[in-house]
Amino acid sequence: MAEWRRRTYLVDRSFQIKYILLLMAWGVVLSALFGLWTYQAHQQAIETVVRGPAQRALVDRADRQLMWPLVGIGALSVTALGLLGFVLTHRVAGPVYVMGHFVNLLAQGRYPTRRALRKHDELQGFYARFLDAIEAMKERDERHVGKLEETIVLLRGAVARVPELGVALEVLEREVKDRREALAESTSPAAGVFPLSLEGRGQG
Incomplete structure (x- = not known):
């Protein structure tokens, strides 16, 4: 017999995907603006420095070589923002999901057992007050x-x-x-x- 552990990463799918995509969209916009600014600055530098066809051909080849690293950096930035959005929403959606489950139990006339959130979860203070309120209801x-x-x-x-x-x-x-x-x-x-x-x- 072997044990296996299944983790649910998208606890609240619509909430998490919404903000992950929002952060990734911001990453795309910022990367595009940075790329546009870099291109314009580069073109101005070329117009100032390049004097002949040979230099122009050399610069064009360097431009093509430079383009792919810039695209890669932009893609990495978008991916990093997406991962950041996943981590942040995961730490919020989990506690909210647990409290929602507790509310459902209370609506059924049942009381949940106290349990601490994970160390890195958000809403720790609110969750503690929420549990205190449940305990007060139970005592009453x-x-x-x-x-x-x-x-x-x-x-x-x-x-x-x-x-x-x-x-x-x-x-x-x-x-x-x-x-x-x-x-x-x-x-x-x-x-x-x-x-x-x-x-x-x-x-x-």
Whole structure:
């Protein structure tokens, strides 16, 4: 049996691709402007220095040799900006994805398990406050459930005198049971959920 790890690099595909392409487009524009400026400066220098056909032919050959390194530098610049965009968006999209998953769990009445982001992720401070807010909600829910349990004890003593309370008591007991199960449930964002390093196990 062998272990394998699968990483999800495009966590939020539309967001990441949008800004990667935007940075690459800026790279193309800047490279084109730099190339145009270099060409104009070069042409002015040629007009000043070149005097005869032999010199012109020599300069033209040098121009062709110089063109490819300039194109290569421009391509490398565009690629570097694209990689920079990937790294930056990856460090933002991951935490946002995790918090979105946590919000979905809260909407279902469940509480996620606290988990730290990776060291180089962005939004560390906001994420910490987000987890603190979830913890405060959970503690408040636990207090409310405790109060409901106290109320159930009182209702059980009153059912013998007021049988009509039996139906309300059953509904309340089911609700408290569901809330206790949700509070006790260990909902972890680990395998298959945490987006920056989705891990899986397979057999090889």
